[in-house]
Amino acid sequence: MNAVEIDNVSKLYKKFAHKRQFQTLKSALLRGNFFSSLNPKDAFAALRNVNCTIPKGRMFGVIGSNGSGKSTLLKLIAGISKPTYGKITTNGKISALIELGAGFHPEISGRENIFINGIMLGLTRKSISERFDDIVRFAELEDFIDQPVKTYSSGMFMRLGFAVAVNVDPDILLVDEVLAVGDEAFAHKCLDKINDFKKRNKTIVLVTHSLGMVKELCDSAMWLKKGEVMKIGDPRMVCGAYLMDVESKEETEMQAEYQKVVEELTAGKKDSKVQQSRWGGGEIQISKVQLLDEHDQEKHVFTTGEKMQIKMFISVRKAVEDFVFGIGIYNTEGVCCYGTNTNIEDLQSIECKGTGEVTFVTDHLNLVEGTYFLDVAAHRKDDYPYDYHRHLYTFKVRSQIKDVGIFRPEHTWEFTPNIRLIERTN
């Protein structure tokens, strides 16, 4: 049996036709458009033709960037708002963890709020009394339960909200990015509770940005982009597709940024920010810099361990004999992660003339995940600069491994047979 069936659902939100956000009765009467004002003219589609079924007892993950319609979908399943087109069928009692403690009244005590919130979520007074101690213990609020809720810290508030909501014991639990509340210990408790739900064959719909959680917990997943379903199915496959999209979007952004730098460099305006990051006598000019991958394709988002080439296009008016080419890679904190030049590496300059290319090639870009700035320079051995580009180029490094530091030496782990580990598959 299916717990949730979403049949060709679209949700349109009204865009405000008037300059003011709200219609006033006065203006409605003056214009005589009393009824038309209640019908959206210009609509924005938060969800478009979404189809999916969630079988009973499954955990279903919904991922997507901000504004992709995840929360809207959850609200539709919860029945808080209605789809504009299409139909949603649900089987079983629903509890929605959309915002924790939404129904709390700040002036009255935690105890009274538990009762009222529980009743709002569909419990009876009796069943709340039975679960009351569990709720309080789960929220770790034994000492504060008779204090007004306004005196609670935000963490306490959230914990209480979560504790009430999960104790409703729904058939379908909708979770919207709320597992990040509280400290580490409480997060574990929440996860335990979710696993407990899974074990008892309840249906869970999880909206989250944590792909790890989706891969680890969910039976299937859906990726929404701008209100449309891009992929649906195996969580690993869906997350992979989503990540690739995020990367390509990042690449596009970085590309645009790079284009701006290049344009400003060629335009040559003296006061521009780009020009201020560039100096030198100009005997040797670096007219362009490209970042390339192993297939000589321009790229700005690299993966740890990938091949990277930094190509400088050089033009020289009068032949130069004393010259050094160098590069420097800095992280966002300004730490130099790596710097080198032809002089340090014992390359003796002989002659440089006309136009040409200088390429720094590394087969394995062993940097940890992060954003990096690139310096390139051509200068004399005594450090007189010909052309120095400071922090003009940016690239990102992505990695599945969240190691720390600035440099990632190639390595393996080895163990004697009595120490056993197994590779996780996420």
Added chain:
Amino acid sequence: MWANLQNLYKYRVLIRSLVSRELKARYRGSMLGFFWSFFNPLLLLTVYTIVFNYILPNRALETQPYALFLFCGLLPWTWFASAMLEASNVIISGGNLIKKIIFPAEVLPIVSVLANMVHFLLGTPILVLFMIIYGVPFTVYALLFPVIILIQLILTTGFSLLVSSLSVHFRDLRDIIANLLTLWFFSSPVIYPLTFSTPQDTQLLSRIFRKVLYLNPLSYIMDGYHQAIFYGRMPDWRHLLIVFAASMATFVFGYFVFDRLRDTFAEEV
């Protein structure tokens, strides 16, 4: 509509809890607590007694003692007016609930009507007390008091549903209601009797005004209170029947509009 009412019945515990929360929250932190509900009308009545006995004596025979007459009308009027004012804001201020929790939205205006009714009921002992002090006798018609309250409850709920749902779309309704209530107050026999007498020279005007008065359902309710309690007479049963029908119609219409607009709340608040 019937299904809605049945659904609402399922939420009666919630309504009850919310009403008691409303009352508790109102007095939380105040020293006198619930005593305020008695103290407020008591103070009001004392002031009226002084004003209308010594400063601005009202000599109209039919409304003596005037302070008591006034109080008899003001008490239910305050219930009606506060409920309406709250209704014009209740969905917007409860937006957090509407957007995040699944429950019938009409609970909110109904709770504000009921909370104000409790206030009204808490004020009635003061009325009784002053009736005894003034030596105004109770008659068997005082038993009609709950009936009139019920009619007023239906009427107020109907208007509240209407106003609360419309105010989501028309934000200026709140200010309109506030002004309208002042007008309504003087167009209802709260501070004067329904059968007021006027000097000869203004009779045409008063005839027109009387027409307005008889179109106003609140007139019959206010008159009902005056008749049953203050005069100890039988209120005109035809009036009560009319206003009962009008209240039911208002309720049905209000609920209908509310129901039609219900789905738009989560997006508009």
